Amino acid sequence: MFWAGGEPRETVRHVKSLGVSCGQLGLPGDMDLAQAAAQAWKTALAEERFTLVTVFSAYRGESYADIPTVQKTVGFIPRDTRAEREARTIEASNFTAALGVASLATHIGFVPHDRQDPEYQAVRDMVRRVCDHCVARGQTFALETGQEPAATLGQFIADVDRPNLRINFDPANMILYGTGDPIEALEMVKSQVISVHCKDGDWPAGGAGALGLERPLGQGAVGMERFIAKLKQIGYTNALTIEREAHGEEQRRDILAAIELLRRLR
Numbered sequence: 001m002f003w004a005g006g007e008p009r010e011t012v013r014h015v016k017s018l019g020v021s022c023g024q025l026g027l028p029g030d031m032d033l034a035q036a037a038a039q040a041w042k043t044a045l046a047e048e049r050f051t052l053v054t055v056f057s058a059y060r061g062e063s064y065a066d067i068p069t070v071q072k073t074v075g076f077i078p079r080d081t082r083a084e085r086e087a088r089t090i091e092a093s094n095f096t097a098a099l100g101v102a103s104l105a106t107h108i109g110f111v112p113h114d115r116q117d118p119e120y121q122a123v124r125d126m127v128r129r130v131c132d133h134c135v136a137r138g139q140t141f142a143l144e145t146g147q148e149p150a151a152t153l154g155q156f157i158a159d160v161d162r163p164n165l166r167i168n169f170d171p172a173n174m175i176l177y178g179t180g181d182p183i184e185a186l187e188m189v190k191s192q193v194i195s196v197h198c199k200d201g202d203w204p205a206g207g208a209g210a211l212g213l214e215r216p217l218g219q220g221a222v223g224m225e226r227f228i229a230k231l232k233q234i235g236y237t238n239a240l241t242i243e244r245e246a247h248g249e250e251q252r253r254d255i256l257a258a259i260e261l262l263r264r265l266r
C-alpha cells in the first residue's frame, strides 16, 4: 500500500525496489485528479509493468489521531464534508477508471449502529450513489474494515444492497479500534472480501478513545499464521497487500521482513 503525490515513475520504482510487482495506490485528499495526472500514472504503471489492484480514496481534513478524532474527521460520516467527499469519490472513481483499475476503496469512517438514524440512512444512500457510479465503470467499491464490528459492517452492506459493494479486510484495524477478533470477523464477512491489508497491531492499552499500536507484521496481536490460514480456508486468492504506517528506513525494513514472512506463510 503506497501513496500518490510524488512523481509517478519514481514512486513505482521505489515500490518495485522492495521486490513486489503489484499493490494498492492511495490518493491523498489534496491530490489533483485531473486527466493529466491519471495519464502520467497510467504511463508509469505500464512502463514499469506494475499492477495496481486497488485505488484508495482519502479526503482533505482526515486525522487518525485517536478514536474521537477519527469519528469527527474520517470518511463519509462527518456531515459537513459529506457532499464534498461524495464529489471527490466520484472523481477518484473516474481517475481509477482512467488507470484501467477495477477496484476503488475507502475508509467511510464509523458506521452508526442505529439503522433508523437519519445519518445512517444518509450515508447508506451516499454509498449507493457511489456504487452506482462505480458499477457503470466496471468497478467494485470496497469499504475498509475495522472502525465498527463486523456484524455492523455486514448489516450496513446488506442495507446498501448493491452487487459491487465489497470489503477491503484489514485485520489489524479490528484490533487497533478494539472492534473484535479479526479471524471471527473475517468468517462473518468472507463473501464480500475482495482485497486485504496485511497489517499488524496491538489492542488499545490507553484510556477511553485511545487506539492500539500498529506493529511490524508478525509482531502484533493478529497472528499472521492464523490470518493467512483463514484466508486460504475461505478460498481467498487475490493479492496480499502489506500496509505499514512507519516511515523511511523503518518502513522499508519492516516491509522487507513482511514480504519474507508472507512468502513463508502463503
Ligand code: MG
Binding pocket: 144, 170, 173, 197, 199, 243
Ligand atoms: Mg488498512
